[in-house]
Amino acid sequence: MMTTCPPLAVQELITEVADGGIDTVVMALVDMQGRLQGKRFHGRYFVDEVLANGSEASNYLLAVDVDMNPVPGYRIASWATGYGDFTMLPDLTTLRRVPWQPGTAMLLADTVGPGDAGHVAPAPRQILRQQIDRLAAHSLTSYAGTELEFLLYRESYEDAQRRSYRNLTPATGYNVDYSLLGTARVEPLLRRIRNEMAGAGLTPESAKGECNFGQFEIAFRWADALTTADQHTIYKNGVKEIAEQEGMSITFMAKPNQREGNSCHIHFSVRDADGTAAIPGDGPGHLSVTGQRISAGLLATMADFSLFYAPHINSYKRYAPGSFAPTAIRWGDDNRTCALRVAGHGTGVRLENRVPGADVNPHLAIAAMIAGAVHGLEHKLTLEAESIGNAYADKSAPRVPATLRDALARWEASDVVLTAFGAEVAAHYANNARVELAAFDAAVTDWEVARGFERL
Structure with a gap:
């Protein structure tokens, strides 16, 4: 056992x-x-x-x-x-x-x-700790769980590199979402991951197939915000080492190919000073007044904080129309077309941020969620009406920035970013985005060569 x-x-x-x-x-x-x-x-x-x-x-x-x-x-x-x-x-x-x-x-x-000099302010663990302390000033403690998807290939990392990451063999050849038969062929690896992560002190819950070829998700039990973020990074590093030992490779790219991307849905909840869940209640979406204010804060800051939710060029390729990577900044009760989904029932009601992909830094993303929660609490924000049906079809809904360049512009123009994270952190991560954009702008892609070599 x-x-x-x-x-x-x-x-x-x-x-x-x-x-x-x-x-x-x-x-x-x-x-x-x-x-x-x-x-x-x-x-x-x-x-x-x-x-x-x-x-x-x-x-x-x-x-x-x-x-x-x-x-x-x-x-x-x-x-x-x-x-x-x-x-x-x-x-x-x-x-x-x-x-x-x-x-x-x-x-x-x-x-x-x-x-x-003290702690280095732009260090991700320090950024998360700062936000945990800000929430603690409201006598609340944050908890989180991350659902991290990945694509598994039969080639090792060295073989994948030699092939320039082309023509790799996915571990499954069809959509194995929830399929027991389809995932059985890689169960020895999934079983090893579950058991060895448990041996490292994590609490694995389940493993399942996903939609893309070779795509899987291994879920772990929620914990306080810092513990969850720490364990997320340990798991992500460890699972790559285990795959390599088995002659295989794993990618957590947000959009590794034209099919479904890799998500990292983040479940978020808070408890008050006596340990009582503070988000569930009798209001809209089974939310308390505190839950409504936190939800409103998350929605109000979603676009400004997207640099922490979608930190790379590739992150934004995941937001494809008709996918389960929603771009409409709306909330809904058990509605996966919204950026913010109210999930669970009873005392387990929680908020699910569906915007981040698997390439996210968990410390920064969870810090952004806590900062959004604090923003909603401090400004006593009112929660908008629930989105019913397909939120993506709501043309009036504000959207997640479409590119890293758009996200950087929102970040640099945002007063709430400065208030939440301070000028040093804001400038540090703006520079990080500019570096990535400059590298991408200077690159000649395979798409450009195929498009223009003969035809232009």
Whole structure:
């Protein structure tokens, strides 16, 4: 029977390092793209030195593009400042075993600047913590769950790269949404993922097929906002390592081909000081007054915060007409055509943000949702009427920005972005978007070559 292993206690780590059961400790920070970056330490060195003092890492880790190229425009790190170090401080509450890497434990780290500079403001975990604190000022605690889809291919990452990511073999050859027969052929891999994530302290619930060829979703139990975001990044990194060990590859691109994209629906709820669910109630959509204000805040900030919900060029390709990636910024009770869906029943009523894709940084996306909730609470916003039927057909509905360029324009013009995240974070992530846009604008795509090589 599968059981979820508890977090690894520090004394257990010390004992197992001494006994030789654990010889490697991985410490990682979450970068702007939601990836894990860090070091693998010899177990004894980690226990003797890093546990108490942390470890240095180049501050360029929060000032690079997707290809790890240092790029200009960031205040925290540049050629002018010499690309110095910040300190990675271990967060011992995240310490866990790594079943897919024998003899290995891992934990996440927070980034601290030199001297008395304190936490690095643009670090994703710090951004999320700031929003958690803002919500706590309203005597509320946030909880979240992420539903992360991926495409699985029979080729390894190395083989996929050699093929220039063309003509890859999906793990299934037809739509296997909810199909037990269609997913059985990859159940050995899915089973390994479920069990080894449980061994790492996550709580897997289920695995199912999805619509695109080779598409799957593995769901995990909800938790407090920071825990969910942390576990999301650990899972996303770990599942790629497990797939590679099996000679396969996984992509979390939002739109990897012309068929259905990979989503990351985020379920969101809050509890008051005594632990009571604060979103359910007797109002529209089974929402309380608090739930209505939070929902109105999420809707009011959806477009301005889309840089955190859809952070890449490819993110916006997922918003295809007639798909389950809604662009209409409306809410509906159990309505998947709305950007904000009220899901669940009874005390389990919660809000589902259907805008993010699987390429999202969970710390930033959940931070944006909390910031939207705070905006609705502080301004006592009134919730608009529920959208009935196909919200996409509502031509009066405001829309999610159509491109990253549009999202950047909304972000830079938004007062609520500055209020919620501060000028340093706002400028940092605006620069990140500009870097991606400049790289894309300079690229000559396969589409352009096929379109113009002979015909033009």
